[in-house]
Amino acid sequence: MLIRTLGLFLLFAIAVPVSAQEKGIPAAWSITWDEDWVTAITFVGKSQRIIAGNKQGRIVAWDLPEKAGDPLPSPVRRFDGHTNQITALAVTADGRWLVSTSYDHTVRLWDLQAPAKTKGTVLLRTGSKKKEKGDEMPVDVQDADKVLNAHAEWVRSLSLSPDGKLLLTGDDKGIVILWQLPEGRELKRITSQGWLKAVALAPDGKQALTCASSVRYATFPNSLHIWDLATGKLALNLGETLTGKKKGSEAMGVAAACYSPDGKTIALAQGAGEIEGGIGKVFLVDAASGKKLQEITAHQSGVVALAFSPDGQHIASAGRDTLVKLWKVADGKSVAVLGKSRGGQFRDWIHAVAFSADGAWLAAGDMAGFVHVFSLKK
Amino acid sequence: MTHASEHLGRRSLLKSALVGAGGLVLPNWGGLFNSQTIAAQAQRQGKRCILLWMAGGASHLETFDMKSGRPNNGVFRPISSRVPGTQVCEYLPNIAQLTDKLAIIRSMSTNDPGHSTGTYRMHTGYRQETFVRHPEIGAMVAKYNGSDALNLPSFIQLGIGGGESSPFAGSGFLGPAFQPFRLGRTGSAPENTTPYATAESDQRRNDLLGSLDQRFGEQTASPSVAALRAAHDRSRRLLASRGVFDVSAEWTRQRDRYGDTDFGRNCLVARRLVEQGVPFVEVEQQNYDSHSDNFEWHKALLPTLDKGWSGLLRDLDERGLLQNTLVVWMGEFGRTPGINNRAGRDHYARAWSVVLAGGGVRGGITYGSTDQDGAIVRENPVNEGDLFATIYTTLGINPRARHFVGTRPIWATPEGARPVRAILV
Numbered sequence: 087m088l089i090r091t092l093g094l095f096l097l098f099a100i101a102v103p104v105s106a107q108e109k110g111i112p113a114a115w116s117i118t119w120d121e122d123w124v125t126a127i128t129f130v131g132k133s134q135r136i137i138a139g140n141k142q143g144r145i146v147a148w149d150l151p152e153k154a155g156d157p158l159p160s161p162v163r164r165f166d167g168h169t170n171q172i173t174a175l176a177v178t179a180d181g182r183w184l185v186s187t188s189y190d191h192t193v194r195l196w197d198l199q200a201p202a203k204t205k206g207t208v209l210l211r212t213g214s215k216k217k218e219k220g221d222e223m224p225v226d227v228q229d230a231d232k233v234l235n236a237h238a239e240w241v242r243s244l245s246l247s248p249d250g251k252l253l254l255t256g257d258d259k260g261i262v263i264l265w266q267l268p269e270g271r272e273l274k275r276i277t278s279q280g281w282l283k284a285v286a287l288a289p290d291g292k293q294a295l296t297c298a299s300s301v302r303y304a305t306f307p308n309s310l311h312i313w314d315l316a317t318g319k320l321a322l323n324l325g326e327t328l329t330g331k332k333k334g335s336e337a338m339g340v341a342a343a344c345y346s347p348d349g350k351t352i353a354l355a356q357g358a359g360e361i362e363g364g365i366g367k368v369f370l371v372d373a374a375s376g377k378k379l380q381e382i383t384a385h386q387s388g389v390v391a392l393a394f395s396p397d398g399q400h401i402a403s404a405g406r407d408t409l410v411k412l413w414k415v416a417d418g419k420s421v422a423v424l425g426k427s428r429g430g431q432f433r434d435w436i437h438a439v440a441f442s443a444d445g446a447w448l449a450a451g452d453m454a455g456f457v458h459v460f461s462l463k464k
Numbered sequence: 465m466t467h468a469s470e471h472l473g474r475r476s477l478l479k480s481a482l483v484g485a486g487g488l489v490l491p492n493w494g495g496l497f498n499s500q501t502i503a504a505q506a507q508r509q510g511k512r513c514i515l516l517w518m519a520g521g522a523s524h525l526e527t528f529d530m531k532s533g534r535p536n537n538g539v540f541r542p543i544s545s546r547v548p549g550t551q552v553c554e555y556l557p558n559i560a561q562l563t564d565k566l567a568i569i570r571s572m573s574t575n576d577p578g579h580s581t582g583t584y585r586m587h588t589g590y591r592q593e594t595f596v597r598h599p600e601i602g603a604m605v606a607k608y609n610g611s612d613a614l615n616l617p618s619f620i621q622l623g624i625g626g627g628e629s630s631p632f633a634g635s636g637f638l639g640p641a642f643q644p645f646r647l648g649r650t651g652s653a654p655e656n657t658t659p660y661a662t663a664e665s666d667q668r669r670n671d672l673l674g675s676l677d678q679r680f681g682e683q684t685a686s687p688s689v690a691a692l693r694a695a696h697d698r699s700r701r702l703l704a705s706r707g708v709f710d711v712s713a714e715w716t717r718q719r720d721r722y723g724d725t726d727f728g729r730n731c732l733v734a735r736r737l738v739e740q741g742v743p744f745v746e747v748e749q750q751n752y753d754s755h756s757d758n759f760e761w762h763k764a765l766l767p768t769l770d771k772g773w774s775g776l777l778r779d780l781d782e783r784g785l786l787q788n789t790l791v792v793w794m795g796e797f798g799r800t801p802g803i804n805n806r807a808g809r810d811h812y813a814r815a816w817s818v819v820l821a822g823g824g825v826r827g828g829i830t831y832g833s834t835d836q837d838g839a840i841v842r843e844n845p846v847n848e849g850d851l852f853a854t855i856y857t858t859l860g861i862n863p864r865a866r867h868f869v870g871t872r873p874i875w876a877t878p879e880g881a882r883p884v885r886a887i888l889v
Contacts, residue, residue, distance in 0.1 A: 300760070
């Protein structure tokens with residue numbers, strides 16, 4: 087199914103002329119929600135369920151219809167507890183555990199198979215300025231099963247191992263914690279430096295990538311480090327291998343990072359807007375050597391989010407130019423553009439992207455409060 | 465002792481009168497008639513002022529006027545402070561412990577959202593005009609609280625970056641004697657102030673130059689020669705005192721208190737300067753103009769501010785200097801209540817915050833308030849004139865001190881400006 091889907095997708099991509107690609111493939115659904123930034127998004131296992139989090143700390147799940155063109159999905163569940171912006175969401179491959187990280191300094195675990203204890207509502211807005219048109223939809227409400235309080239600053243990033251037994255989280259004090267799931271037991275702690283905007287756990291669970299960056303004049307330099315989790319020692323300084331400069335002080339500002347499913351390739355999203363001077367590149371890097379494989383000029387004014395397709399052949403990037411783009415990993419060529427540029431000063435940038443387990447869908451959340459779902463089945 | 469810009473010399477006065485008769489603007493000749501008395505009064509009080517200037521405009525919503533639970537609230541959270549009921553941003557934990565020394569004005573309303581014009585307004589107390597260049601607060605304090613016996617300049621600016629905050633007004637119509645002595649990012653004395661001759665050789669050279677100047681002055685009968693000589697003498701006195709800018713010996717034990725940043729270091733230099741008798745020092749922290757990534761910028765900047773500012777207040781307090789030193793925290797405006805779609809906040813002058821501490825003001829006070837979103841002032845509005853009247857009052861300067869530009873009278877603060885009595889001791 088997966089191979090067939092991606093094959094069809096590639097055929098479509100080849101058949102579509104470049105000019106048409108730049109106009110972008112429209113979303114199958116654009117779900118309005120809360121009129122606040124959608125900051126994190128994930129699919130649930132092999133299901134059609136998506137879960138998104140926003141700047142207010144709210145988390146909501148929707149069940150997608152079977153095919154594009156079906157009615158707009160409605161919310162089904164609300165996850166209560168966070169008190170500040172959700173920074174990342176992930177679900178274990180078996181669909182059992184949802185993990186969330188937040189600016190409220192906590193990591194929360196949610197058993198998705200547990201019955202909801204209460205009922206509540208989710209406020210959906212039309213996206214218009216007339217907020218009175220907002221509509222409250224009834225949903226199940228669930229509290230977190232575990233609240234992990236080991237971080238003392240904003241928890242910016244998380245990464246799950248493929249088997250769902252290991253979790254990596256990073257915070258703004260430069261602390262990286264490796265957790266055992268579902269117990270939520272701390273296994274390892276690495277003290278790095280700076281705001282860890284991205285962490286990524288190697289699929290074999292042996293190494294961890296940490297990416298620290300800030301605005302100019304912060305009191306710490308950017309860094310891109312790969313750590314040996316057995317020893318807690320620095321294994322590779324990507325700041326040095328990519329720039330050729332010692333100490334890594336010239337490392338680019340990276341807003342997102344992930345390992346390919348086979349663990350051989352690392353994708354880095356360069357660009358935090360004005361911090362990087364408007365650059366928005368995707369770098370594909372050999373995970374063993376730290377050598378650059380591809381340098382893709384991807385988005386104007388910063389790349390914000392990345393996700394590998396489940397088969398590892400493609401990577402999706404989302405940027406401040408309000409677009410989602412798909413790239414072929416082998417050669418870095420553009421495959422498709424999703425959505426459309428809204429122009430102006432790159433308003434409503436896309437904060438988060440996620441592939442469904444079969445690669446047939448891609449979900450993206452933007453600053454205007456929309457959850458966009460794109461069908462890749464063509 | 466008089467200041468050169470007041471034109472107290474006979475030739476100077478005559479020259480000014482002639483220029484005025486020709487229809488040109490006369491700088492401040494009215495200062496002749498009342499400023500000496502005011503200056504003498506102010507000097508007796510020995511008041512000093514340190515201005516912490518937040519270039520670009522710090523967000524009131526991310527510092528002293530947070531709006532928890534509102535849709536326009538950011539991602540920072542308020543924390544309790546030393547004063548019950550007063551909350552400040554979580555990234556100002558050291559300042560939170562000093563709120564008993566702060567007078568927080570949450571009701572600034574200045575209606576000038578431009579960097580250049582806002583900087584001018586919040587440095588002079590006046591709206592920018594075409595034909596009059598008003599003096600900055602530093603020049604005013606230098607004029608009234610400065611002393612010619614001081615080897616150092618009376619108006620010193622540290623860490624001034626220009627950029628979005630330029631142009632500053634400088635000494636305006638008070639004349640060149642009150643121009644600021646500006647140092648760059650690190651606050652160190654300029655490289656070219658390092659003596660290249662021995663003290664003995666330097667003295668011989670100076671004596672020779674002095675005799676030549678004197679002879680030339682007698683021949684030309686020009687006041688410019690005397691002014692040049694005075695400037696030269698002040699430069700030499702400054703060179704003799706340049707050690708005050710070198711904090712290296714003290715930095716080791718003060719680094720943790722002030723924070724290991726340029727701003728922290730400059731705050732320490734400011735303390736050393738007021739300790740030496742400098743009446744006005746301005747320390748700038750840049751990059752608050754957060755049209756994009758407002759929270760990232762403030763998160764990067766506030767810890768630096770917190771350490772530097774709190775270190776300064778504690779240090780001044782421990783040395784017994786705080787009671788006579790007013791520390792002002794402000795920028796040219798606040799930032800918009802609404803968050804734009806670049807995660808930024810734009811310029812906003814209708815409602816914002818300024819904080820005073822130290823000499824002449826009551827601590828533990830929050831004055832004025834804004835509405836639930838921080839968009840408009842709800843009670844006790846304070847404009848720039850009121851603020852400057854408050855500051856001048858604490859420093860012993862009459863807010864109604866009158867100067868003349870040509871025949872036009874200009875007061876220290878605009879017509880109608882009133883000190884905020886509620887925060888004065």
